[in-house]
Amino acid sequence: MGKVKFTKTELKKQQDALKQFKRFLPTLQLKKQQLQMEVRQSTDMLDANLASQRELVERMGGFLELFGSEAEVGELEQKVRVKSVRTGTANIAGIPIPTFESVEFEEIPWDIFDTDWFVDDAIRAMRDAVSLKEAYKVLEEQHRLLSAELRTTSQRVNLFEKVKIPECRENIRRIRIMLGDLDTSAVARSKIAKRKAEEAAAS
Template sequence: MKKVKLTKPELKKQKDSLKRFQRYLPTLQIKKQLLQLEMGRILRDIKEINGEIARIKESINPWAGYLAQGIDLSQLLVIDGIETKKVNVTGVDIPVFVAAHIHIEEYDLFEYPLWVDKALEILQALVILTARRIILEAQFRLLSVELQITSQRVNLFEKVKIPEAENAIKKISIHMAEQMATAVGWARIARKKIQAQERK
């Protein structure tokens, strides 16, 4: 803590600072809570997507051996792009999944086995789920950084700035009270001397 001047202007400055810190602190605390709630929701969404992916993978186990037949499905399933938009959450711009633009190339139904249709449908679902998960993970990372900054500010205000201002106000107030008491004492002594002079 820097050295505090024991003056009236410094007392006013410290009181103003304390009011400002006490006004901003609740806003920061609310922001911290909102970030934590949003991050909790994101984690639940990621868990749900992981569950869906696991269920899909489990459902294809009985016929997964067909995929070893050397048919390259990546030539048939084309990802044109993942569309996102920016949304502001408690002061942070985060990406939000809008759509996965995927198309299936035309192929000769007589040239490919029957299971290819179902495999492409499942792969398309897996691509969409994976894209959603990647975007949710990006949201979580961005909000984590903001939560860390906000938590540091809350701690700074709660543990440093507010106690420093309160201590400075207390110190200045005590000093000024002592100065006033000393001034009153000196005034009494001066009055007594004046009265003693007048009696002579």
């Protein structure tokens, strides 16, 4: 707690600060609640993405068993090349976060008459796997940014609730007591001075 001046000016300053803190606190509390909800949703989305990846890996296992050798699997992987990853930006609780849109793959032609029937399905599955992994990277960044903002907002809420508002209230209480004591002393001195003046006039 900083040094407080026991003056009416300081009293008004502390009262104004208290009003300001109490006015901002509900906004911060609302933002904290919103961020808590967003962080929970972000965690759910990460879990859902991982679940989808696991399901896809199981499905791809069936396709890969159809290939005769690792070399053939390697050739398949060469047909799945990322050209670009498209992302956007969204605003959540006042902070910009990245959003995943899509993955664009290079168009690599192959002879459909010279490839097995399951290659198309295998390539689609591999592209889906790549898209899920790229989406997961963006979801991780979303979660990191939202969690960091939640920590900062929670710290501000705690600062207002547990430090600034109680500090202002205590300062106001102390200043009022001191000003009250000063007023009492001033009245007492005034009465004494008046009595002495009356005694001097009577003698």
